[in-house]
Amino acid sequence: MSAVVPLKPAEPTERQIDLLALARSRNPSDRERLLLALTTLCRTSPGAAAGQSNLLSDIFVTLVRQAERDIRRSLARQLAEADWAPVALINMLALDEIEIARPIIAANPLLGEDQLLKILIEATLEHQIEVARRPALSGRLVDHIIDRGEPAVLTALASNGTAEVTEASLARLVEHSKRVAALRAPLVRHPRLSNQLASQLYEWVGAALRQAIGERFNVDAEKLDTAVRAATQAVTHPEPEPPKLTAAQRDEMDRRLVAKLMQSGQLRAGYAIRALREQNVCLFEHALAALGGFPVQHVRTAVRADTPELLALACNAAGMDRAVLPALLDELRRLTGGLPAGGDPRVPRVPRSPEQARREFKARFAAAAAT
Known part of the structure; x- marks a missing residue:
């Protein structure tokens, strides 16, 4: 059995000796030379770089943080398409100043979707534009x-x-x-x-x-x-608005509408209440007059009276529930500037039946006409 001859460690090459000397130096320029030398070495031997990725990643990130701007920019150009570089280094360069980050964002295959999304959220507008162009x-x-x-x-x-x-x-x-x-x-x-x-x-x-x-x-x-x-004509030269109706014309239109509803049997107390809620006092007055069988002028007198009692009589004659009168009075006074005035708006005196209310409402106006 032959004796085992111990192998002597390989002598370091001249290049390795230079790299060791640069690593031991504290001179900033030597560190930058080391960074570029390592980059060249890894680029020419990517397989070896991949086998020592954790160590290289730590070395690269440490050196890049200490490097001057021009060195980082030069390094980014060299690593633009490198698929062997440490991912942490690529991510760091992609968030550097835009002149440094641009070649990395544009082409580096190691930039993942999550990192690109981070750039879109956290980086400058120029970085976002580069991502959009990728x-x-x-x-x-x-x-x-x-x-x-x-x-x-x-x-x-x-x-x-x-x-x-x-x-x-x-x-x-x-x-x-x-x-x-x-x-x-x-x-x-x-x-x-x-x-x-x-x-x-x-x-x-x-x-x-x-x-x-x-x-x-x-x-x-x-x-x-x-x-x-x-479309342009419609925006720049819109159709002229039709002329606004006069008060008399609106009154006549409301009267005709109410007459038509009354004739077809479709007019109800709820219609008058809805007209008031839609802020149409004129239509409310015509509907109330038709439902109660009163001249519209008498209803308008009740609306503008010094007490809510006449209006309460008209509403009761039209078949409105007494429970709606307080809210109706509040809405009407908001639209007419406080009319009808006086009295207790919450509990107006009203007879018990629509027919009684109708007779009393008419009697009030008959008595006023006789005096």
Whole structure:
């Protein structure tokens, strides 16, 4: 049996000696040289880097935190498409200043959906725009951007033809283009724009974009132009309002309406109460007069009397429940400036039956006419 010959440890290479010297140095410039040297080493030997990911991650993050801005920017460019870099380092660079973060957000495959969502929520507007431009952006992130409704980010998303934009999401973008004019041009060129959405978008864009839509889609420009002109005319030159009715005309209309309801047997006490709740005192007076068999002028006298008793008699004669009188009086006084006045509005004196109330109401006016 042959003797085992102990192996001598491999002599460190010249490059390893240089790296060890840089690691032992406290000079900031040496640390930055170490950072770039490690990056180059990992890029040329990604398999070795993957096997020591935890250690490298700690080293990289520590060194990057201490590095100057220019070094971080250079590192971000080198790691833009690196799939071997420590995820913690990539996440940190993606939240750095936008000039440093831009290449990482744009292309690095290690940026997960949750981290991109974090950037959309926590980072600056410039970071959000870069996320919206990222190739093959997921539908979840697309919907989040549309929900937030930030114009600049929406415009960047509309320009991203590779994003997972569904028809429903695209329809929401078209709807946003009503208020965000910058959205219209990229939406016209969007590869998923349908004929239906193109027709809707056509109404809001200028002449140049209309031509582009017409060339790309089978859009009837003449019909759509007519519709746009009609919509514009309706906004800028609305139809003149019909002349307002005079008090006498409104009174006559209310009288005819009540007469028609009375003739068809559809007039009830509830109709008079509803007219008052709708703030139509004139219609209330006509309905009360017709239900009680009184001249409307007598009812109007009761409404404007110094006491609520006459009105209570008229209401009782019309078949209204006594329980509704307090609320009815309050509503009427609110509309007439406090009339009828005087007395206790809560408990007006009324006879026991509608017929008794009708006779007494008429007797009051007959006595007044005789004096």
